[in-house]
Amino acid sequence: MFEKLSKKLNLTQTELKISGFLILTLIVGILIKFIFGINEKTDLTFYNYAQIDSIFFSSDENDGNNSEIINKNVDYKQEVFDFNKQSFNNVYTKQLPAEKSINLNKATKQELMSLPGIGETTAKNIIELREKIGRFRKPEDLLKVKGIGSKKLDKIINYIFID
Structure with a gap:
């Protein structure tokens, strides 16, 4: 059966089996949705992050110096160089010889x-x-x-x- 159908649709048997599995899974999913009545719409487009943000940006002065952290200017290039042990001051460059030497x-x-x-x-x-x-x-x-x-x-x- 798969052989005749695969020749007719110009698909390999493996492609045909995978396509059949995907279509069957889709049909089963739709049936389960209608049988169990899972068709309620929930509004997932809005989420209030204020409560989570309050953990990081507390208005209480005793919790930390958040304003200092926010306003801190960081020299990111220097921080990268601080982690690198290689000295960039003594870069080796090849000295070329004189012409025809x-x-x-x-x-x-x-x-x-x-x-x-x-x-x-x-x-x-x-x-x-x-x-x-x-x-x-x-x-x-x-x-x-x-x-x-x-x-x-x-x-x-x-x-x-x-x-």
């Missing part, structure tokens, strides 16, 4: 790491490739290094040279 065939790992976008792993990969092929012939040879693409090569090409 790094010989790609003789550069150390630290010199290569001073290039923009080159970290420890990429510098190590450059040195390994240099040792493997003997020496670099042109800057485009760096494209063979894992972690260096054409965009990164464009960033570093002004700082390197090959002898």
